[in-house]
Amino acid sequence: MMSPPKRAGLLCLMPDSLAAFATSALDRAEKALETAAQTRICVAGVTVGIAETTPKVVHWLSGQFDPPAASPSARIYCDYSGAYLAELPALGDLSELSPLALDEALAQAGLFGSFDAGQNRWDLFDPARNIGLRLLPHPEAYPEWEPTAPLANLLGWVMRAKGRMVMHAASLSLGSKGILLAGPGGAGKSGTTLAGVANGLQSVGDDYCVVSPAPSPVARPLYRMMKQDSQGLARVEIKGVESPLNWQGKHVFDLREVFPEAAVDMANIKAILLPKVSHLKRSGLTPASAFEALQALAPSTMLQLGGDRSATFKACAEVVRAVPAFHLHLSEDPREIAASIRDFIQEGRS
Amino acid sequence: MTTSFELNTPDVMAEDFDADLVLLNLRSGEYFNVTGAPRAFLDMVLDGICPASLSAQISQTNPEAGTEAAHYFENMQKHTLVRPVEGSAALDATSTQAAAVLAIGASFPFECFDDLSDLLAADPIHDVAPEAGWPVMPDAG
Numbered sequence: 001m002m003s004p005p006k007r008a009g010l011l012c013l014m015p016d017s018l019a020a021f022a023t024s025a026l027d028r029a030e031k032a033l034e035t036a037a038q039t040r041i042c043v044a045g046v047t048v049g050i051a052e053t054t055p056k057v058v059h060w061l062s063g064q065f066d067p068p069a070a071s072p073s074a075r076i077y078c079d080y081s082g083a084y085l086a087e088l089p090a091l092g093d094l095s096e097l098s099p100l101a102l103d104e105a106l107a108q109a110g111l112f113g114s115f116d117a118g119q120n121r122w123d124l125f126d127p128a129r130n131i132g133l134r135l136l137p138h139p140e141a142y143p144e145w146e147p148t149a150p151l152a153n154l155l156g157w158v159m160r161a162k163g164r165m166v167m168h169a170a171s172l173s174l175g176s177k178g179i180l181l182a183g184p185g186g187a188g189k190s191g192t193t194l195a196g197v198a199n200g201l202q203s204v205g206d207d208y209c210v211v212s213p214a215p216s217p218v219a220r221p222l223y224r225m226m227k228q229d230s231q232g233l234a235r236v237e238i239k240g241v242e243s244p245l246n247w248q249g250k251h252v253f254d255l256r257e258v259f260p261e262a263a264v265d266m267a268n269i270k271a272i273l274l275p276k277v278s279h280l281k282r283s284g285l286t287p288a289s290a291f292e293a294l295q296a297l298a299p300s301t302m303l304q305l306g307g308d309r310s311a312t313f314k315a316c317a318e319v320v321r322a323v324p325a326f327h328l329h330l331s332e333d334p335r336e337i338a339a340s341i342r343d344f345i346q347e348g349r350s
Numbered sequence: 351m352t353t354s355f356e357l358n359t360p361d362v363m364a365e366d367f368d369a370d371l372v373l374l375n376l377r378s379g380e381y382f383n384v385t386g387a388p389r390a391f392l393d394m395v396l397d398g399i400c401p402a403s404l405s406a407q408i409s410q411t412n413p414e415a416g417t418e419a420a421h422y423f424e425n426m427q428k429h430t431l432v433r434p435v436e437g438s439a440a441l442d443a444t445s446t447q448a449a450a451v452l453a454i455g456a457s458f459p460f461e462c463f464d465d466l467s468d469l470l471a472a473d474p475i476h477d478v479a480p481e482a483g484w485p486v487m488p489d490a491g
Contacts, residue, residue: 100376290367291383299381299466310363313374317365 017091018105022113025084026126029077029133040072041065043155044210044220046162050151052078054139057150063254064150064224074158076132076151080139085120099306107308112160114153114306116143123306125157132157144247148225149208155222156305159210164220165315168301170206171219171267172196174345178219178267180209180319181275181328182296188275188330191232192337197262198236199338201345203255204267213318217269224263227252236334270345271323272297278329283340285326293325353434354398354441362431373431379467380429387455391419392426394447400440407448418458419451425460 036051039058042065049072050058057078095117106113112125121143122135132154136142145152156166170181170189181189193206206226209219227250233241241258243251256263274288274296288296298316302309326344330337357364363374371384371392384392395401401423409416426432 100379289370289385291370291372291385294365294367294372295381295383295463299463302466310360310374310376313363314365317367317372321365321367 016105016108018102019109019111021087021091022106022111022124023109023126024087025122025135026111026124026129026131026133028084029079030129030131032079033075033077033131036077038072038075040068042068042070043222044159044164046074046158047072048155048158049075050078051076053080056080056139056142057134057146060147060150074130074132074161076134076154076158078134078136078151080136080141082137084133084135085122085137099309103307103309112153112157112307119143123151123153125154125161125307127157127161130158130161148227148246148252149223152208152222152304153306157307159222160307160311164210164212165312166222166301166305167209167211167297167316167319168207168304169209169211169219169272169297171204171209171269172341172345173202173204173219173264173267174342176266176268177270177345178202178204179271179273179341179345180211180217180219180269180297181273182293182300183274183276184296184300187296188277190226190228191235191277192275192328192330192341194226194228194232194236194238195334195337196341197226197255197259198238199335201338201342202262202264202267204264206255211269211315211319213315213322217319217322219267219269220265221263224255225252226255226258269319269323270348272320272325273328273341273344274325275328275330278331280329280331283331283337284329285340285344286329288325288327290320290325292327293320296325352400352402352440353436354438355395355401355432356435357396358430358433374466375429375431377430378464380462380464381466382429382431382463383461385461386457387415387419387451388422388458388460390451390454391422391458394443394451395423395432398438398441399443399447403440404443404447404451407443407445408451410445411448411452412456415452415456415458418456422458422460425462429462 038049038051040047040049041061047068047070102113102115110128114123119141120137125132159166170193171178181192190206193203197203204219204221208222210222212218229250241251241253243253246252272293298313302312361377365372369385371389373382405416405420408419
């Protein structure tokens, strides 16, 4: 009979070892960034310098972000050589490492991190130094969603270090006033956003937004890409989007190319709408409780963005506390949906 | 002496929205909406009122509600949302306090959501098999 694995030592050492590994890896990244060529991008007003051992994400990033106006206040190093990962076996079997345990271990060193055991992918960030590190075992080991949402965790932590929060929400706006659309995947966020931008409204994003919670919520774009399946595009009568399908079978396109006037840089958030596909003749709004709004916003944001999840929960709560929330019962007519949201943004709800 | 209770921070986070109190148990990933009569009941307990005494006072007027309130608080303990405060005696509840809870409602639904649980599950620090240690889970055989 085999003896049970002797892991008691690992149990005691693991959090310290993880923190030491992450700190050491970030030290190396900081040194590498001193000489590595960096591509600069400007995300929600923050300039980020990015260096890669093999050019990969910069191709996806450079098209999505504005040209930088300042020198980088945060830097990200992406290593696909496996050199850093060679140190990992000393940490033992990490296949069952939970996100919470990783959060707690890295918090000892003041770091954020995310780990994908299946692909041996790491994202690490030091908010004190504003340095991020992406580790992949090889250049093709990036996640399926990476071309649409490059470096999501790392950019989220860069924003957090600046007092902003990446939230899993879409937005629609008119002028300076806007709303967030929150809910789990399939709730209708992207379809509602597309209906809006195809009918005269504006947006800072159809999946993620960078939100400054205080003193009143302001949303800015994280990415400029939108995604929608062929049926959804046909529903709003968009033709000519010939992009290849992404991992979800959706077309991915740049909002600025298809609806140039709809791509805006910020929106003052006046409400949170929770869309629901309801097949009504006319869209309708009914009040939602703070809990329902938080439930629509926080869990999916916490699931998608790693790191200090208690801070994410708190920031989502802060936004929910600041603005009213409504259920948005959707009709089947994109024009009518857009008109209803336009009326709501312009006049509020009586 | 019956001890008073407090929220089990920092494992449990609380966000107060007036009508709703949302609790997130970071350890389990479960989150909870405490609203209506349960909110009034919990507020009093966190102010130092004995939960058993408050349930008993509610039962004087509405036995079914009193049983529900007691069961609600048992659930809160089971989900480690609250913990006793060592050395702090709880106060007996009054009929006025029970009436204040019942004025809000007589129903005590325990609203627990676990769609975040997978995210935070398999905590290697606390959920290990005693002999084998992490990453062998207690029920892994």
